Amino acid sequence: MQHPxxxxxxxxxxxxxxxxxxxxxxxxxxTLKRLGRTPPARGAPWEGExxxxxxxxxxxxxxxxxxxxxxxxxxxxxxxxxxxDDLGEVVFNLVSAGxxxxxxxxxxxxxxxxxxxxxxxxHDYRIPADEAEGHP
Numbered sequence: 001m002q003h004p005x006x007x008x009x010x011x012x013x014x015x016x017x018x019x020x021x022x023x024x025x026x027x028x029x030x031t032l033k034r035l036g037r038t039p040p041a042r043g044a045p046w047e048g049e050x051x052x053x054x055x056x057x058x059x060x061x062x063x064x065x066x067x068x069x070x071x072x073x074x075x076x077x078x079x080x081x082x083x084x085d086d087l088g089e090v091v092f093n094l095v096s097a098g099x100x101x102x103x104x105x106x107x108x109x110x111x112x113x114x115x116x117x118x119x120x121x122x123h124d125y126r127i128p129a130d131e132a133e134g135h136p
Contacts, residue, residue: 009097013089020079020090024060028100031059050103053110056091057084061120073121084114 003025010018031051032038051059064072081087088111094100 003099005097005099009093009099012097013093015080016086016090016093017079020076020081020086021094023064023079024087024090024094027060027063028056030063031055034059034062050101053088053106053114057087057111057114060087061115064121070122073118076117076121081117083117084111087111 006018006021009021010016028051035051035055064076068075076082081090085108088108091100091111092102092108095102095106
């Protein structure tokens with residue numbers, strides 16, 4: 001279920017599709033799980049569950065590859081996300097809308113060229129051995 005305010009946020013900055021905002025929330029939950037922390041229940045505030053920019057970007061890359069495989073780069077492009085800077089803009093649009101709560105250390109520039117999105121989503125893509133063998 002999409003947060004009702006996401007459509008408004010996407011209209012406020014039409015560079016990014018509403019799906020990009022939904023993905024950032026999913027990436028945050030995925031990142032928290034990877035870190036062994038429990039994400040808040042759906043619709044609950046994200047207070048107290050902060051991750052670093054590097055952790056969030058790594059979680060977003062991992063989730064994108066798991067969800068979309070080699071199509072991840074094309075999916076991101078369709079959403080208007082062509083760099084880690086764009087992911088930062090999406091995050092800070094959510095912060096401005098009051099949908100995410102940053103720490104004092106969170107800055108847009110932390111997202112600037114954090115890594116090459118093309119390389120991370122295309123060139124470095126590998127199918128994990130357990131998935132390639134058909135194991136869950």
